[in-house]
Amino acid sequence: xxxxxxxxxxxxxxxxxxxxxxxxxxxxxxxxxxxxxxxxxxxxxxxxxxxxxxxxxxxxxxxxxxxxxxxxxxxxxxxxxxxxxxxxxxxxxxxxxxxxxxxxxxxxxxxxxxxxxxx
Numbered sequence: 001x002x003x004x005x006x007x008x009x010x011x012x013x014x015x016x017x018x019x020x021x022x023x024x025x026x027x028x029x030x031x032x033x034x035x036x037x038x039x040x041x042x043x044x045x046x047x048x049x050x051x052x053x054x055x056x057x058x059x060x061x062x063x064x065x066x067x068x069x070x071x072x073x074x075x076x077x078x079x080x081x082x083x084x085x086x087x088x089x090x091x092x093x094x095x096x097x098x099x100x101x102x103x104x105x106x107x108x109x110x111x112x113x114x115x116x117x118x119x
Contacts, residue, residue, distance in 0.1 A: 032109060
């Protein structure tokens with residue numbers, strides 16, 4: 001796997017955090033794998049359908065602060081598998097985040113995401 005795949009994944013991670021992508025359920029279904037799981041910074045566990053529902057509700061909130069992305073980096077952990085790490089800031093809250101992206105027949109998809117609150 002080359003640097004191009006890593007750059008692609010970092011771009012996809014940034015896109016996934018954008019308000020445009022988060023309001024586009026069709027795009028989210030392309031980016032999030034059917035077997036997607038998340039452990040949020042709150043400790044709550046999510047699957048793809050529950051995340052889509054939550055994002056649907058959030059997309060109606062025009063006052064929602066943007067997600068700041070800090071120290072975005074990625075690492076190939078196996079052929080067709082990339083781990084992405086970054087810190088987020090959103091309206092005074094901060095979290096350390098990790099995502100796992102897998103190359104599938106339909107393209108790259110996020111299969112897991114986890115957030116841990118930062119002080």
